[in-house]
Amino acid sequence: MEITLSPLSPSFSKTFITSLYELKDGERIRTCLQCGTCSGVCPFGYIMKFPPGKMIGALRAEIFDQVIKADSVWMCISCNACAAFCPSNIPITSALMTRAKEEMLLAGNIPSELQAAMENTQRYGNPLGESPRKRADWTAGIQPEVNILSKTRQPVEVLWFVGDYASFHSRMQPATKALAKILNALGVKFGILGTEEFSDGDSQRLAGERGLFEMVAHKNGQLFKKYKFNEIITTDPHAFNAIKNEYPALGIKYPVRHYTQFLFERLEQLKPLMKKEIKARVAYHDPCYLGRVNGVFDEPRALLTAIPGVELVELSHQRMNSLCCGGGGGGMWLDGFQWEKAHTRLSEWRVREALTVNADILAVACPYEPPRFEDAAKNVDAGGQLKVREIAELIAESMEG
Amino acid sequence: MKIAVPVKFVPDLVEELTIDPGGTALDTSWLRLIINEFDDHAVEQAILLKERVGGQVIVAMAEAEGADDFLFASAAKGADQLIRLTGDFSSSNNHALARALADLLKELKPDLILTGVQAHNDLDGSIGPLLAEYLGLPYVGYVAGLTAAADMVTVRKEYAGGLIAEMEVKLPAVLGIQAAEQPPRYVAYSKIRQVMSTAKIEERAVASLDLSGGITISRMFQPEVTERATMMGGSPEEVADKVIEIFKELGTL
Numbered sequence: 001m002e003i004t005l006s007p008l009s010p011s012f013s014k015t016f017i018t019s020l021y022e023l024k025d026g027e028r029i030r031t032c033l034q035c036g037t038c039s040g041v042c043p044f045g046y047i048m049k050f051p052p053g054k055m056i057g058a059l060r061a062e063i064f065d066q067v068i069k070a071d072s073v074w075m076c077i078s079c080n081a082c083a084a085f086c087p088s089n090i091p092i093t094s095a096l097m098t099r100a101k102e103e104m105l106l107a108g109n110i111p112s113e114l115q116a117a118m119e120n121t122q123r124y125g126n127p128l129g130e131s132p133r134k135r136a137d138w139t140a141g142i143q144p145e146v147n148i149l150s151k152t153r154q155p156v157e158v159l160w161f162v163g164d165y166a167s168f169h170s171r172m173q174p175a176t177k178a179l180a181k182i183l184n185a186l187g188v189k190f191g192i193l194g195t196e197e198f199s200d201g202d203s204q205r206l207a208g209e210r211g212l213f214e215m216v217a218h219k220n221g222q223l224f225k226k227y228k229f230n231e232i233i234t235t236d237p238h239a240f241n242a243i244k245n246e247y248p249a250l251g252i253k254y255p256v257r258h259y260t261q262f263l264f265e266r267l268e269q270l271k272p273l274m275k276k277e278i279k280a281r282v283a284y285h286d287p288c289y290l291g292r293v294n295g296v297f298d299e300p301r302a303l304l305t306a307i308p309g310v311e312l313v314e315l316s317h318q319r320m321n322s323l324c325c326g327g328g329g330g331g332m333w334l335d336g337f338q339w340e341k342a343h344t345r346l347s348e349w350r351v352r353e354a355l356t357v358n359a360d361i362l363a364v365a366c367p368y369e370p371p372r373f374e375d376a377a378k379n380v381d382a383g384g385q386l387k388v389r390e391i392a393e394l395i396a397e398s399m400e401g
Numbered sequence: 402m403k404i405a406v407p408v409k410f411v412p413d414l415v416e417e418l419t420i421d422p423g424g425t426a427l428d429t430s431w432l433r434l435i436i437n438e439f440d441d442h443a444v445e446q447a448i449l450l451k452e453r454v455g456g457q458v459i460v461a462m463a464e465a466e467g468a469d470d471f472l473f474a475s476a477a478k479g480a481d482q483l484i485r486l487t488g489d490f491s492s493s494n495n496h497a498l499a500r501a502l503a504d505l506l507k508e509l510k511p512d513l514i515l516t517g518v519q520a521h522n523d524l525d526g527s528i529g530p531l532l533a534e535y536l537g538l539p540y541v542g543y544v545a546g547l548t549a550a551a552d553m554v555t556v557r558k559e560y561a562g563g564l565i566a567e568m569e570v571k572l573p574a575v576l577g578i579q580a581a582e583q584p585p586r587y588v589a590y591s592k593i594r595q596v597m598s599t600a601k602i603e604e605r606a607v608a609s610l611d612l613s614g615g616i617t618i619s620r621m622f623q624p625e626v627t628e629r630a631t632m633m634g635g636s637p638e639e640v641a642d643k644v645i646e647i648f649k650e651l652g653t654l
Contacts, residue, residue: 211591
């Protein structure tokens, strides 16, 4: 699609690089060796007119306005592979790419799909554009009843930050119910924010909407203050990342874990409950913001291998080298834009990897992924053989025995 | 060029609409309001025009929950003057709203008035033609793009079947905007926040509303199942079987 541009001042490169220095480890950009590792490891580097390494080169040459004009930064899905493998430890994703997107967005140069997600977040508190009144509808029929803190105001052990896709997306709701069932079976005293909850805002932040991120973060922060709990658990690795790494700078400090870490701690209690065999070769997809960014690799795998019958197989891209599902950093809302540019989807690539290792099930731990991978499987030869399951769904299924 | 954009909010269809127990109106207790989509395009078109030929954009609307947010967002996009009409609009209709807006516009004397061509809750005609009538100005609706000269605009008006007419309209005039030349732009939340602390919303009190000319609603109801429609239950497979049977009976298969 065509993007109209506001004129940039000739000193744009200089003001832009100065703004990077103000960010955490931003000055490291000076130490770039121009080795090109970032551009090589970037799953969309081959399609970008300016992959990360070239962006830094353009900054040094003071022709960064050309980077902004090329709009290829909207191919970045903030998967953090570039930063993870950079020998100079430059925060490429969190500083360079995010600031570049911010610049595009401030100038109003934003693909329309992404614009809709941002406007929805502003208006409804979730990028899907769903009525916030329906955020807790998934709890209907669950026994014992899910404790919605605004209604009960009871102190709880665990505040479960359910998140947007886990609350609203019809493919994710079964996984959300499954996790509620597991927590109930373990006797965990948990509560949710229900209709009050706002988007965690992390993907919007990584797509350049810093102001919107701060707005939703403060709203969630006000809610956290209102209720009594010991810790937060999240369904979504993006929410986990935001509350763990980004909210504290805004004065919102709470202990937080991803649900897979929380369940791993209770694995001995969980094991005798998992009686039904799930005889399958299961490949695990490391979500970027659980694994590569926050170092949680082993807990999800331990949960999967504890399920009777499961044979865990590894994908060719795994752990630090995991391949993004394509949904991060705004990618969830750039499907059309990115398809137009690349004519491929990372989720399809990932499904092919799972088929290559003869997996029966692709296990995931991020709410973007069940719908993304299921859709991708429909577009891939023999994709119909592959089932996509959230880890919580597999555990709950095994508990039915 | 001085461009005025009167806009209005409509019920947001993201919430399920329920009928008031009285049976003649929507239940407003859960109603969420949103900018009429066509009005959003009218604001965009006004700002595009301002960017091309210079001038001033005034956005005006009746008070409602969320109205200030919309006005500030318009300012962040480039609107220069924001006006909120205050008063009791709970039983308003388009005739009354257009009269109230006409009084304001007589005072503002804009060269051009752009407004959304229609809204999904227009029960008594759309705002544009009513405004034109009360102001004694020409009106052209279904406009998708325009160019401006000193005392005249050339508008592209859409007709059914993909026909487009170009016509010249002497100013001042009222135009009903079908679509702006580009989709309404995005404005970063931080920019809206900045504007909130600097921009001012002027208030204009509307003493009383003149509802005459509007319609009387005798009954408001959800779509009802007619006798010709057959509702099919069951699993997707069962429904598919039934559909195939029906198609066979009708001889289409």
